[in-house]
Amino acid sequence: MSKKQLTVEGMSCGHCKNAVETALMDLEGVNQAEVDLDAKTVTIKYEGVSEANLTAAIENAGPYEVQ
Template sequence: MEKEKFAIKGMTCEHCAMHVTTALEGLSGVKSAKVSLKKNEALVKFDAEVTPVEEMAAAVKEAGYELVK
């Protein structure tokens, strides 16, 4: 299990942070995602073999935001 911080662009409110959290936690292999609007970042615990960073970035993009690796 890996733990990594990612910058998130495009969030403007707590609903945005909830959308990013939901997008990340909806992926298999993601154990948890703690998204901070104040810091514009996400702390994600995940299994990189099951969920690569590119898949997380795609899910966040589909939700309307940008995950910066």
Template structure:
């Protein structure tokens, strides 16, 4: 299983986390989404994760992506 981590801007509460979690969960291949509001990060687990689609989902939810760390 692959994992990708993103630093997210504009996220400040659990409502933000829920919006991001929902949007990213809809990307094909995603099996789990962990959102850490305090760290302003999103960790995605799944298979054949498409970085551009994951980034687009976060942006479409209304937030910015400032960094990506592949794990």
């Protein structure tokens, strides 16, 4: 299993946290997604998912930009 932490701009509230976590958890192969609003990061544990797919899921969930 791989673990990755991404910086995400545009997250500011509980709705943002839920939207990003849900979008990631909906991807097959993502086992855990945890947003830290203060740090503007999301930590993801996954298998068999490309970083491009992780980024696309986040950016398609709302006005978010992966740095």
